[in-house]
Amino acid sequence: MLSTIIYRSCPEQGMDADSLNKIVAHSRHKNERVSVTGILLYDGTHFFQVLEGPVDAVNRVFDRISGDARHYQIVEIMRDYAPSRRFGKLGMETVDLRDYPQENLLLALLQKSTINTQFGYDDRVLKFIKAFIAGRWRHTLVPQQQIVATRFITEEVTFKLADDASHQPCQFAMQPIIDAVDKQVVALEALIRSPQGGSPEAFFAALSGEQLYTTDLQSKRYAFELAKKIDLGRTSISVNLLPMSLITVPNAVEFLLDEIARCGLVPQQVIIEITESEMISRFDEFEIVIRRLKSAGLVLAIDDFGAGYAGLSLLARFQPDRIKIDRAIISNVHKSEARQAIVRAIIECCSSLEIEIIAEGVEQPEEWHWLDAVGIRYFQGFLFAKPQLNGVGKVTYPLESSMQ
Ligand SMILES: Cc1cc2nc3c(=O)[nH]c(=O)nc-3n(C[C@H](O)[C@H](O)[C@H](O)COP(=O)(O)O)c2cc1C
Secondary structure (H helix, E strand, O other), rough: OOEEEEEEEEEEEOOOOOHHHHHHHHHHHHHHHHHOEEEEOOOOOEEEEEEEEEEHHHHHHHHHHHOOOOOEEEEEEEEEEEEEOOOOOOEEEEHHHHOOOOOHHHHHHHHHOOOOOOHOOOOOOHHHHHHHHHHHHHHHHOOOOOOOEEEEEEOOOOOOOOOOOOOOOOEEEEEEEEOOOOOOOEEEEEEEEEOOOOOOHHHHOOOOHHHHHHHHHHHHHHHHHHHHHHHOOOOOOEOOOOHHHHHHHHHHHHHHHHHHHHHHHHHEEEEEEEEEEHHHHHHHHHHHHHHHHHHHOEEEEEEOOOOOOOHHHHHHOOOEEEEOHHOOOHOOOOHHHHHHHHHHHHHHHHHHHHOOEOOOOOOOHHHHHHHHHHOOEOOOOOOOEEEEEEOOOOEEEOOOOOOO
Protein backbone atom coordinates (compact mmCIF):
# COMPACT_ATOMS: atom_id res chain seq x y z
CA MET A 1 0.00 0.00 0.00
CA LEU A 2 1.29 3.46 -0.95
CA SER A 3 0.87 6.17 1.60
CA THR A 4 1.25 9.92 1.15
CA ILE A 5 2.01 12.58 3.73
CA ILE A 6 2.11 16.29 2.95
CA TYR A 7 3.26 18.91 5.42
CA ARG A 8 4.20 22.57 5.48
CA SER A 9 6.88 24.18 7.66
CA CYS A 10 9.04 27.28 8.14
CA PRO A 11 12.82 27.09 7.83
CA GLU A 12 14.91 28.30 10.74
CA GLN A 13 16.77 31.51 10.05
CA GLY A 14 19.84 31.18 7.89
CA MET A 15 18.50 28.58 5.47
CA ASP A 16 20.46 29.45 2.32
CA ALA A 17 20.70 27.64 -1.00
CA ASP A 18 23.70 25.66 0.24
CA SER A 19 21.93 24.35 3.33
CA LEU A 20 18.88 23.48 1.26
CA ASN A 21 20.95 21.59 -1.30
CA LYS A 22 22.58 19.60 1.49
CA ILE A 23 19.18 18.61 2.90
CA VAL A 24 17.95 17.60 -0.54
CA ALA A 25 21.02 15.52 -1.41
CA HIS A 26 20.93 13.73 1.93
CA SER A 27 17.15 13.19 1.74
CA ARG A 28 17.32 11.84 -1.79
CA HIS A 29 19.88 9.28 -0.79
CA LYS A 30 18.07 8.23 2.40
CA ASN A 31 14.63 8.08 0.75
CA GLU A 32 15.82 5.96 -2.15
CA ARG A 33 17.06 3.31 0.28
CA VAL A 34 13.58 2.92 1.80
CA SER A 35 11.62 3.40 -1.42
CA VAL A 36 10.24 6.81 -0.44
CA THR A 37 9.81 9.43 -3.17
CA GLY A 38 8.30 12.90 -3.29
CA ILE A 39 8.92 16.57 -3.85
CA LEU A 40 10.13 19.41 -1.66
CA LEU A 41 8.91 22.89 -2.61
CA TYR A 42 10.39 26.05 -1.13
CA ASP A 43 9.01 29.55 -1.68
CA GLY A 44 11.53 31.55 0.33
CA THR A 45 9.49 31.47 3.55
CA HIS A 46 7.94 27.99 3.67
CA PHE A 47 8.64 24.39 2.81
CA PHE A 48 5.95 22.15 1.36
CA GLN A 49 6.86 18.50 1.07
CA VAL A 50 5.11 15.48 -0.41
CA LEU A 51 6.37 12.12 0.84
CA GLU A 52 5.12 8.89 -0.69
CA GLY A 53 5.96 5.24 -0.35
CA PRO A 54 5.30 2.24 1.91
CA VAL A 55 3.28 3.28 4.99
CA ASP A 56 5.92 2.46 7.62
CA ALA A 57 8.78 4.00 5.66
CA VAL A 58 6.86 7.24 5.03
CA ASN A 59 5.86 7.45 8.71
CA ARG A 60 9.46 6.92 9.82
CA VAL A 61 10.81 9.57 7.45
CA PHE A 62 8.10 12.05 8.53
CA ASP A 63 8.83 11.37 12.22
CA ARG A 64 12.50 12.17 11.62
CA ILE A 65 11.66 15.31 9.66
CA SER A 66 9.24 16.45 12.40
CA GLY A 67 12.06 16.34 14.94
CA ASP A 68 14.50 18.33 12.76
CA ALA A 69 15.45 21.66 14.32
CA ARG A 70 16.21 23.23 10.94
CA HIS A 71 12.51 23.98 10.49
CA TYR A 72 9.51 24.65 12.77
CA GLN A 73 5.73 25.19 12.77
CA ILE A 74 5.36 21.85 11.03
CA VAL A 75 1.71 21.38 10.04
CA GLU A 76 0.53 18.08 8.61
CA ILE A 77 -1.69 18.91 5.66
CA MET A 78 -2.65 15.49 4.35
CA ARG A 79 -2.22 11.79 5.17
CA ASP A 80 -3.77 9.51 2.56
CA TYR A 81 -3.32 6.41 0.37
CA ALA A 82 -2.96 6.11 -3.38
CA PRO A 83 -2.60 3.47 -6.11
CA SER A 84 0.48 5.09 -7.66
CA ARG A 85 3.22 7.63 -7.01
CA ARG A 86 2.96 11.24 -8.15
CA PHE A 87 6.72 11.78 -7.94
CA GLY A 88 8.16 8.37 -8.62
CA LYS A 89 11.38 9.25 -10.40
CA LEU A 90 13.70 10.28 -7.57
CA GLY A 91 13.98 9.87 -3.81
CA MET A 92 13.32 13.60 -3.55
CA GLU A 93 12.55 16.10 -6.30
CA THR A 94 12.92 19.71 -5.31
CA VAL A 95 11.79 23.04 -6.69
CA ASP A 96 12.58 26.54 -5.46
CA LEU A 97 9.43 28.34 -6.57
CA ARG A 98 11.34 31.61 -6.93
CA ASP A 99 13.26 30.17 -9.88
CA TYR A 100 10.17 30.15 -12.11
CA PRO A 101 7.65 32.75 -13.24
CA GLN A 102 4.28 32.04 -11.58
CA GLU A 103 2.60 31.08 -14.87
CA ASN A 104 5.17 28.37 -15.62
CA LEU A 105 5.31 26.86 -12.15
CA LEU A 106 2.67 24.18 -12.45
CA LEU A 107 4.07 22.99 -15.74
CA ALA A 108 7.57 22.81 -14.25
CA LEU A 109 6.25 20.71 -11.38
CA LEU A 110 4.25 18.43 -13.64
CA GLN A 111 7.37 17.79 -15.70
CA LYS A 112 9.06 16.47 -12.58
CA SER A 113 6.07 14.31 -11.74
CA THR A 114 4.96 10.86 -12.76
CA ILE A 115 1.28 11.83 -12.46
CA ASN A 116 -0.88 10.33 -15.16
CA THR A 117 -2.51 13.60 -16.11
CA GLN A 118 -5.29 11.77 -17.90
CA PHE A 119 -6.65 10.85 -14.45
CA GLY A 120 -4.56 13.02 -12.18
CA TYR A 121 -6.09 16.50 -12.18
CA ASP A 122 -8.69 15.70 -9.51
CA ASP A 123 -6.03 14.33 -7.23
CA ARG A 124 -5.98 16.03 -3.80
CA VAL A 125 -2.17 16.06 -3.79
CA LEU A 126 -2.14 18.06 -7.00
CA LYS A 127 -4.81 20.37 -5.60
CA PHE A 128 -2.73 20.99 -2.47
CA ILE A 129 0.30 21.71 -4.65
CA LYS A 130 -1.71 24.20 -6.73
CA ALA A 131 -3.00 25.85 -3.53
CA PHE A 132 0.54 26.15 -2.16
CA ILE A 133 1.79 27.71 -5.37
CA ALA A 134 -1.13 30.16 -5.40
CA GLY A 135 -0.44 31.04 -1.73
CA ARG A 136 -4.13 30.70 -0.76
CA TRP A 137 -3.16 29.13 2.58
CA ARG A 138 -1.24 32.21 3.73
CA HIS A 139 -4.24 34.09 5.10
CA THR A 140 -4.84 31.22 7.56
CA LEU A 141 -1.31 31.30 8.95
CA VAL A 142 -0.88 31.93 12.65
CA PRO A 143 2.30 33.90 13.29
CA GLN A 144 4.77 31.65 15.03
CA GLN A 145 6.23 32.76 18.31
CA GLN A 146 8.47 31.08 20.76
CA ILE A 147 6.06 29.87 23.46
CA VAL A 148 7.99 29.89 26.70
CA ALA A 149 6.90 29.25 30.26
CA THR A 150 7.41 32.89 31.25
CA ARG A 151 4.42 33.78 29.11
CA PHE A 152 2.14 32.22 31.73
CA ILE A 153 1.33 33.16 35.30
CA THR A 154 0.02 30.80 38.00
CA GLU A 155 -2.30 32.12 40.69
CA GLU A 156 -4.02 30.79 43.79
CA VAL A 157 -7.81 31.00 43.65
CA THR A 158 -10.21 32.60 46.10
CA PHE A 159 -12.54 29.60 46.44
CA LYS A 160 -12.62 27.74 49.76
CA LEU A 161 -11.66 24.08 50.12
CA ALA A 162 -14.57 21.85 51.21
CA ASP A 163 -14.21 19.00 53.71
CA ASP A 164 -13.64 15.43 52.58
CA ALA A 165 -16.95 14.05 51.27
CA SER A 166 -16.17 10.34 51.11
CA HIS A 167 -19.25 9.60 53.24
CA GLN A 168 -21.47 10.77 50.33
CA PRO A 169 -22.67 8.46 47.52
CA CYS A 170 -20.38 10.45 45.22
CA GLN A 171 -17.88 13.29 45.32
CA PHE A 172 -16.98 16.02 42.85
CA ALA A 173 -13.73 17.46 41.53
CA MET A 174 -13.84 21.02 40.24
CA GLN A 175 -12.00 22.04 37.07
CA PRO A 176 -11.93 25.73 36.10
CA ILE A 177 -12.95 27.04 32.70
CA ILE A 178 -10.99 30.22 32.17
CA ASP A 179 -11.34 33.44 30.23
CA ALA A 180 -7.81 33.84 28.89
CA VAL A 181 -8.36 37.48 27.94
CA ASP A 182 -9.68 38.80 31.28
CA LYS A 183 -7.64 36.21 33.21
CA GLN A 184 -10.45 34.93 35.33
CA VAL A 185 -12.29 31.73 36.11
CA VAL A 186 -15.68 31.96 34.41
CA ALA A 187 -17.02 28.56 35.41
CA LEU A 188 -16.14 25.43 37.34
CA GLU A 189 -16.99 22.08 35.81
CA ALA A 190 -18.09 19.66 38.52
CA LEU A 191 -16.65 16.28 37.54
CA ILE A 192 -18.19 13.30 39.28
CA ARG A 193 -15.99 10.95 41.32
CA SER A 194 -16.77 7.79 43.27
CA PRO A 195 -16.85 8.08 47.11
CA GLN A 196 -13.19 6.95 47.05
CA GLY A 197 -12.35 9.64 44.50
CA GLY A 198 -12.38 7.20 41.54
CA SER A 199 -13.23 8.10 37.92
CA PRO A 200 -16.77 8.67 36.53
CA GLU A 201 -16.49 5.24 34.87
CA ALA A 202 -15.80 3.70 38.28
CA PHE A 203 -18.78 5.54 39.71
CA PHE A 204 -21.28 4.60 36.98
CA ALA A 205 -20.01 1.05 36.31
CA ALA A 206 -22.13 -0.53 39.03
CA LEU A 207 -25.34 1.15 37.88
CA SER A 208 -27.72 0.17 35.11
CA GLY A 209 -31.04 1.15 33.53
CA GLU A 210 -33.27 3.47 35.51
CA GLN A 211 -30.90 3.44 38.47
CA LEU A 212 -28.22 4.97 36.27
CA TYR A 213 -30.41 7.90 35.24
CA THR A 214 -31.82 8.54 38.73
CA THR A 215 -28.34 8.45 40.27
CA ASP A 216 -26.95 10.69 37.51
CA LEU A 217 -29.65 13.28 38.17
CA GLN A 218 -29.55 13.09 41.95
CA SER A 219 -25.77 13.33 42.07
CA LYS A 220 -26.10 16.97 40.96
CA ARG A 221 -27.38 17.78 44.45
CA TYR A 222 -23.83 17.13 45.74
CA ALA A 223 -22.30 19.23 42.96
CA PHE A 224 -24.50 22.19 43.90
CA GLU A 225 -23.78 21.64 47.61
CA LEU A 226 -20.06 21.71 46.85
CA ALA A 227 -20.55 24.99 44.95
CA LYS A 228 -22.09 26.43 48.10
CA LYS A 229 -19.34 25.07 50.38
CA ILE A 230 -16.54 26.56 48.28
CA ASP A 231 -18.32 29.92 48.00
CA LEU A 232 -18.94 29.94 44.27
CA GLY A 233 -20.07 33.57 44.29
CA ARG A 234 -21.02 34.80 40.83
CA THR A 235 -18.94 32.19 39.00
CA SER A 236 -20.90 29.61 36.98
CA ILE A 237 -21.01 25.89 37.66
CA SER A 238 -21.14 23.36 34.85
CA VAL A 239 -22.60 19.89 35.39
CA ASN A 240 -22.81 16.94 33.02
CA LEU A 241 -26.12 15.19 32.55
CA LEU A 242 -27.18 12.25 30.43
CA PRO A 243 -30.08 13.40 28.23
CA MET A 244 -31.93 10.23 29.25
CA SER A 245 -31.79 11.31 32.90
CA LEU A 246 -33.68 14.45 31.95
CA ILE A 247 -36.11 12.58 29.71
CA THR A 248 -36.90 9.55 31.85
CA VAL A 249 -36.68 10.65 35.50
CA PRO A 250 -40.00 12.26 36.47
CA ASN A 251 -39.78 15.98 37.35
CA ALA A 252 -36.06 16.09 36.58
CA VAL A 253 -36.01 19.79 35.75
CA GLU A 254 -37.98 20.65 38.91
CA PHE A 255 -35.52 18.59 40.96
CA LEU A 256 -32.60 20.53 39.51
CA LEU A 257 -34.28 23.89 40.11
CA ASP A 258 -35.11 22.99 43.73
CA GLU A 259 -31.52 21.90 44.43
CA ILE A 260 -30.12 25.00 42.73
CA ALA A 261 -32.29 27.25 44.91
CA ARG A 262 -31.57 25.22 48.09
CA CYS A 263 -27.83 25.79 47.55
CA GLY A 264 -28.26 29.53 47.06
CA LEU A 265 -27.49 29.47 43.32
CA VAL A 266 -29.47 30.99 40.47
CA PRO A 267 -30.38 29.03 37.31
CA GLN A 268 -28.50 31.52 35.11
CA GLN A 269 -25.20 30.45 36.69
CA VAL A 270 -25.80 26.74 36.11
CA ILE A 271 -24.65 25.22 32.83
CA ILE A 272 -26.03 21.84 31.84
CA GLU A 273 -23.53 19.99 29.64
CA ILE A 274 -24.89 17.32 27.33
CA THR A 275 -22.92 15.11 24.96
CA GLU A 276 -23.95 15.46 21.33
CA SER A 277 -24.15 11.74 20.46
CA GLU A 278 -26.51 11.02 23.35
CA MET A 279 -28.62 13.98 22.48
CA ILE A 280 -29.53 13.12 18.93
CA SER A 281 -30.85 9.59 19.54
CA ARG A 282 -34.11 10.76 21.17
CA PHE A 283 -34.05 14.35 20.00
CA ASP A 284 -37.83 14.90 19.84
CA GLU A 285 -38.22 14.02 23.51
CA PHE A 286 -35.13 15.96 24.41
CA GLU A 287 -36.49 19.05 22.68
CA ILE A 288 -39.29 19.17 25.26
CA VAL A 289 -36.70 19.06 28.07
CA ILE A 290 -34.65 21.78 26.37
CA ARG A 291 -37.68 24.08 26.38
CA ARG A 292 -38.18 23.56 30.09
CA LEU A 293 -34.51 24.02 30.96
CA LYS A 294 -34.28 27.18 28.91
CA SER A 295 -37.53 28.64 30.23
CA ALA A 296 -36.18 28.13 33.74
CA GLY A 297 -33.09 30.18 32.82
CA LEU A 298 -30.51 27.37 32.81
CA VAL A 299 -27.62 27.58 30.36
CA LEU A 300 -27.13 24.72 27.87
CA ALA A 301 -23.83 23.48 26.49
CA ILE A 302 -23.01 20.70 24.05
CA ASP A 303 -20.07 18.78 25.46
CA ASP A 304 -17.43 16.92 23.42
CA PHE A 305 -18.55 18.70 20.24
CA GLY A 306 -17.14 16.96 17.18
CA ALA A 307 -16.60 13.62 18.90
CA GLY A 308 -19.99 12.09 18.13
CA TYR A 309 -21.82 11.57 14.89
CA ALA A 310 -24.31 14.42 15.15
CA GLY A 311 -22.02 17.43 14.88
CA LEU A 312 -23.19 20.12 12.55
CA SER A 313 -26.52 18.43 11.82
CA LEU A 314 -27.35 18.74 15.53
CA LEU A 315 -26.51 22.44 15.41
CA ALA A 316 -28.95 22.78 12.52
CA ARG A 317 -31.76 21.57 14.81
CA PHE A 318 -30.71 23.06 18.11
CA GLN A 319 -28.41 25.92 19.04
CA PRO A 320 -27.06 25.76 22.60
CA ASP A 321 -25.58 28.72 24.50
CA ARG A 322 -22.13 27.14 24.44
CA ILE A 323 -20.26 24.38 22.77
CA LYS A 324 -17.17 22.67 24.10
CA ILE A 325 -14.90 21.49 21.30
CA ASP A 326 -13.81 17.94 21.94
CA ARG A 327 -10.26 17.31 23.08
CA ALA A 328 -9.65 14.97 20.13
CA ILE A 329 -9.94 18.00 17.82
CA ILE A 330 -7.99 20.32 20.12
CA SER A 331 -5.09 17.95 20.74
CA ASN A 332 -2.11 18.96 18.55
CA VAL A 333 -4.27 21.47 16.64
CA HIS A 334 -1.13 23.51 15.95
CA LYS A 335 0.30 20.60 13.96
CA SER A 336 -2.70 19.57 11.88
CA GLU A 337 -4.29 21.33 8.92
CA ALA A 338 -7.42 19.14 9.25
CA ARG A 339 -7.97 20.09 12.91
CA GLN A 340 -7.30 23.74 12.11
CA ALA A 341 -9.83 23.72 9.26
CA ILE A 342 -12.45 22.11 11.52
CA VAL A 343 -11.88 24.58 14.37
CA ARG A 344 -12.10 27.52 11.93
CA ALA A 345 -15.39 26.14 10.57
CA ILE A 346 -16.78 25.74 14.10
CA ILE A 347 -15.74 29.32 14.95
CA GLU A 348 -17.38 30.67 11.82
CA CYS A 349 -20.56 28.77 12.49
CA CYS A 350 -20.74 29.65 16.20
CA SER A 351 -20.00 33.28 15.57
CA SER A 352 -22.97 33.50 13.15
CA LEU A 353 -25.15 31.78 15.75
CA GLU A 354 -23.77 33.71 18.77
CA ILE A 355 -22.73 30.47 20.47
CA GLU A 356 -19.81 30.75 22.86
CA ILE A 357 -16.93 28.32 22.28
CA ILE A 358 -14.84 26.61 24.92
CA ALA A 359 -11.77 24.63 23.89
CA GLU A 360 -11.40 21.66 26.20
CA GLY A 361 -8.48 19.34 26.80
CA VAL A 362 -5.86 22.04 26.18
CA GLU A 363 -2.53 20.74 27.45
CA GLN A 364 0.21 22.37 25.39
CA PRO A 365 1.12 26.08 25.21
CA GLU A 366 1.30 25.75 21.40
CA GLU A 367 -2.32 24.55 21.27
CA TRP A 368 -3.43 27.59 23.30
CA HIS A 369 -1.35 29.91 21.11
CA TRP A 370 -2.98 28.68 17.90
CA LEU A 371 -6.50 28.76 19.37
CA ASP A 372 -5.93 32.23 20.80
CA ALA A 373 -4.72 33.50 17.44
CA VAL A 374 -7.91 32.35 15.72
CA GLY A 375 -10.09 34.01 18.35
CA ILE A 376 -10.95 31.51 21.08
CA ARG A 377 -10.90 33.01 24.59
CA TYR A 378 -12.44 30.35 26.87
CA PHE A 379 -10.38 27.30 27.78
CA GLN A 380 -10.37 24.21 29.94
CA GLY A 381 -7.49 21.80 30.31
CA PHE A 382 -4.43 20.76 32.29
CA LEU A 383 -2.44 23.68 30.88
CA PHE A 384 -4.65 26.06 32.88
CA ALA A 385 -5.96 24.02 35.81
CA LYS A 386 -6.34 20.41 36.87
CA PRO A 387 -9.49 19.05 38.51
CA GLN A 388 -9.28 19.06 42.30
CA LEU A 389 -11.43 16.96 44.62
CA ASN A 390 -13.75 19.09 46.79
CA GLY A 391 -12.10 22.32 45.77
CA VAL A 392 -10.31 24.33 43.12
CA GLY A 393 -6.58 24.08 42.46
CA LYS A 394 -4.19 26.75 41.19
CA VAL A 395 -4.99 28.40 37.87
CA THR A 396 -2.50 29.34 35.15
CA TYR A 397 -3.25 32.18 32.73
CA PRO A 398 -1.45 33.29 29.58
CA LEU A 399 0.06 36.72 30.22
CA GLU A 400 -0.94 38.09 26.83
CA SER A 401 -3.68 37.26 24.41
CA SER A 402 -3.88 38.27 20.78
CA MET A 403 -7.41 39.49 21.57
CA GLN A 404 -6.29 42.14 24.06
C1 LIG B 1 12.59 20.63 5.02
C2 LIG B 1 13.26 19.31 5.30
C3 LIG B 1 12.96 18.19 4.52
C4 LIG B 1 13.58 16.97 4.76
N1 LIG B 1 13.25 15.88 4.01
C5 LIG B 1 13.81 14.68 4.26
C6 LIG B 1 13.46 13.53 3.53
O1 LIG B 1 12.66 13.56 2.60
N2 LIG B 1 14.07 12.35 3.87
C7 LIG B 1 14.96 12.26 4.88
O2 LIG B 1 15.47 11.16 5.14
N3 LIG B 1 15.33 13.33 5.59
C8 LIG B 1 14.78 14.55 5.32
N4 LIG B 1 15.15 15.64 6.05
C9 LIG B 1 16.20 15.49 7.04
C10 LIG B 1 15.68 14.84 8.28
O3 LIG B 1 14.94 15.78 9.03
C11 LIG B 1 16.83 14.28 9.14
O4 LIG B 1 17.71 15.31 9.45
C12 LIG B 1 17.57 13.20 8.45
O5 LIG B 1 16.70 12.27 7.90
C13 LIG B 1 18.47 12.49 9.47
O6 LIG B 1 19.37 11.72 8.73
P1 LIG B 1 20.54 10.90 9.46
O7 LIG B 1 19.83 9.88 10.30
O8 LIG B 1 21.33 10.33 8.34
O9 LIG B 1 21.32 11.92 10.26
C14 LIG B 1 14.52 16.88 5.80
C15 LIG B 1 14.83 18.01 6.58
C16 LIG B 1 14.20 19.21 6.34
C17 LIG B 1 14.54 20.40 7.19
